[in-house]
Amino acid sequence: MTDKLDKVPGPADTPPAGSVPPEMIRAIPVRHWGRWVSGVIAVILLAVLAYAFSQGNVRWATVPEKLFDGTILSGMWNTIKISVASMALGLVLGVVFAVMRLSKNPVTSSIAWLYIWLFRGTPVYVQLLIWFNLALIFPILNIGFYKDEMTDVMTPFLAALLGLGLNEGAYMAEIVRAGIQSVDEGQTEASHALGMSQTKTMRRVVLPQAMRVIVPPTGNEFINMLKTSSLVVAVQYADLLRAAQDIASTSFAVMEMFFVASIWYLILTTVFSIGQYYLERYYARGALRSLPPTPWQKIKANLSSFSNRKAVAK
Amino acid sequence: MTAMVKAEGVHKSYGPAHILRGIDLEVAPREVFCLVGPSGSGKSTFLRCINHLEKINAGRLYVDGELVGYRQKGDKLYELKDSEVAAQRKDIGMVFQRFNLFPHMTAIENVMEAPVQVKGESKAVARERAVKLLDRVGLGDKAGNYPSQLSGGQQQRVAIARALAMEPKLMLFDEPTSALDPELVGDVLDVMRDLAESGMTMIVVTHEMGFAREVGDSLVFMDGGVVVESGHPRDVLTNPQHDRTKAFLSKVL
Numbered sequence: 001m002t003d004k005l006d007k008v009p010g011p012a013d014t015p016p017a018g019s020v021p022p023e024m025i026r027a028i029p030v031r032h033w034g035r036w037v038s039g040v041i042a043v044i045l046l047a048v049l050a051y052a053f054s055q056g057n058v059r060w061a062t063v064p065e066k067l068f069d070g071t072i073l074s075g076m077w078n079t080i081k082i083s084v085a086s087m088a089l090g091l092v093l094g095v096v097f098a099v100m101r102l103s104k105n106p107v108t109s110s111i112a113w114l115y116i117w118l119f120r121g122t123p124v125y126v127q128l129l130i131w132f133n134l135a136l137i138f139p140i141l142n143i144g145f146y147k148d149e150m151t152d153v154m155t156p157f158l159a160a161l162l163g164l165g166l167n168e169g170a171y172m173a174e175i176v177r178a179g180i181q182s183v184d185e186g187q188t189e190a191s192h193a194l195g196m197s198q199t200k201t202m203r204r205v206v207l208p209q210a211m212r213v214i215v216p217p218t219g220n221e222f223i224n225m226l227k228t229s230s231l232v233v234a235v236q237y238a239d240l241l242r243a244a245q246d247i248a249s250t251s252f253a254v255m256e257m258f259f260v261a262s263i264w265y266l267i268l269t270t271v272f273s274i275g276q277y278y279l280e281r282y283y284a285r286g287a288l289r290s291l292p293p294t295p296w297q298k299i300k301a302n303l304s305s306f307s308n309r310k311a312v313a314k
Numbered sequence: 315m316t317a318m319v320k321a322e323g324v325h326k327s328y329g330p331a332h333i334l335r336g337i338d339l340e341v342a343p344r345e346v347f348c349l350v351g352p353s354g355s356g357k358s359t360f361l362r363c364i365n366h367l368e369k370i371n372a373g374r375l376y377v378d379g380e381l382v383g384y385r386q387k388g389d390k391l392y393e394l395k396d397s398e399v400a401a402q403r404k405d406i407g408m409v410f411q412r413f414n415l416f417p418h419m420t421a422i423e424n425v426m427e428a429p430v431q432v433k434g435e436s437k438a439v440a441r442e443r444a445v446k447l448l449d450r451v452g453l454g455d456k457a458g459n460y461p462s463q464l465s466g467g468q469q470q471r472v473a474i475a476r477a478l479a480m481e482p483k484l485m486l487f488d489e490p491t492s493a494l495d496p497e498l499v500g501d502v503l504d505v506m507r508d509l510a511e512s513g514m515t516m517i518v519v520t521h522e523m524g525f526a527r528e529v530g531d532s533l534v535f536m537d538g539g540v541v542v543e544s545g546h547p548r549d550v551l552t553n554p555q556h557d558r559t560k561a562f563l564s565k566v567l
């Protein structure tokens with residue numbers, strides 16, 4: 001025993017820890033053959049689909065030709081306008097009705113419940129038609145200081161705004177309520193203990209934290225809104241779909257114009273999805289120790305790990 | 315000299331659960347007043363009654379001679395409006411077991427929030443005081459950090475600075491070290507000791523008997539919603555008179 005112990009180099013002989021770097025593991029990564037097979041199958045199916053469309057009776061040249069048509073562009077602009085305006089109205093109504101729903105006042109909370117029940121429970125298409133045809137039951141709009149023919153007041157834009165916005169408000173109210181309720185009660189207590197009023201507590205402490213829960217579904221709602229706004233064709237509003245239909249009816253390029261509209265819808269939803277991503281990142285501050293990487297940072301990280309793998313395989 | 319806090323027969327119940335069953339006590343200005351007792355004894359509830367986070371069901375509670383949460387006119391009691399309750403609270407600092415820092419604000423923003431929002435102070439003035447307070451609790455270099463980037467002990471010290479920013483006349487501590495890792499407790503207690511030496515009136519619900527003995531001026535042992543025993547911490551902790559106090563202390567000391 002003592003002999004063996006003597007052979008062990010004493011502390012003086014051992015190099016201080018850290019002076020020799022440890023040998024890094026450079027192993028060949030596991031090959032996932034199943035992934036290759038399923039990938040090839042998926043690509044073949046996609047190619048078949050693409051081929052089918054190429055053989056269809058589509059005049060493809062019409063699509064890029066009409067993509068920047070003046071009517072289409074103004075229709076797209078109208079789609080953006082009505083979507084943003086309706087979403088803004090929906091947001092304001094959503095916050096108001098969520099706060100009403102959560103209030104201790106039984107009257108306001110019942111009214112909020114009724115609003116949500118009514119506007120969430122009926123199809124938005126029906127609501128649009130009701131607003132548009134309001135003149136049938138109220139031919140004259142008379143609110144004391146203002147009096148006019150209802151058909152003059154209820155323009156396609158206003159009918160679309162009220163139909164989409166009030167419907168959206170009902171959904172937003174539920175989203176905002178969920179967000180407010182997700183904030184820990186201790187936050188309200190701490191704020192009250194500092195002498196902050198109910199309103200200040202809501203505005204400065206609760207809502208900013210609720211935003212983290214509210215923003216992702218709200219982004220979803222907005223993207224939905226961009227597409228749902230195509231229903232405003234029903235109230236004669238000149239949106240993107242209406243523009244496409246107008247051209248289709250004169251040029252007989254029906255499917256081609258639907259493709260044009262789809263391309264613009266895709267572009268709009270993509271642009272707003274990117275905006276949503278950065279908005280979510282902003283409201284995640286403080287909630288996460290470090291923010292997740294942006295897509296661009298992820299791509300860079302993936303590329304570098306891929307080149308590392310190749311280097312190891314050699 | 316009026317007592318900083320005076321409780322007369324305070325009762326509190328949640329539905330059928332009778333938590334406080336007649337609390338009488340007095341806290342003098344500049345006093346460090348420790349509340350100890352087993353969990354469920356009502357000590358945290360009592361603390362929360364002092365700044366009206368909980369409404370009492372019977373009795374009277376005064377802070378600095380002023381009735382908490384109510385106004386007395388003749389023999390009638392009127393509930394205070396939310397804004398009046400808020401005005402009473404701004405002079406009473408509170409530190410929570412779970413810190414309850416605002417996670418969407420940095421440390422310094424947490425400390426500046428109430429002076430700017432409640433007192434209407436300018437940001438420059440509030441920032442200047444916040445810097446001093448963060449220095450005082452030893453976190454001058456963490457001003458720009460979000461709470462999630464701080465340890466529990468650091469968060470609690472920011473929470474103390476946040477309460478002090480309102481320049482309160484009374485500080486309430488609700489088990490300030492109970493949620494902390496043992497090695498972080500010391501830093502928080504040091505800050506509280508420093509605060510006690512500066513003459514702040516403090517009511518501390520705590521399980522830190524060492525702190526109570528060393529810093530406390532008086533100590534109350536509560537159990538089952540009543541005050542069982544009170545006196546100087548050294549006397550109560552080393553020579554408890556009541557059986558329930560003895561039983562409790564034998565478990566925690």
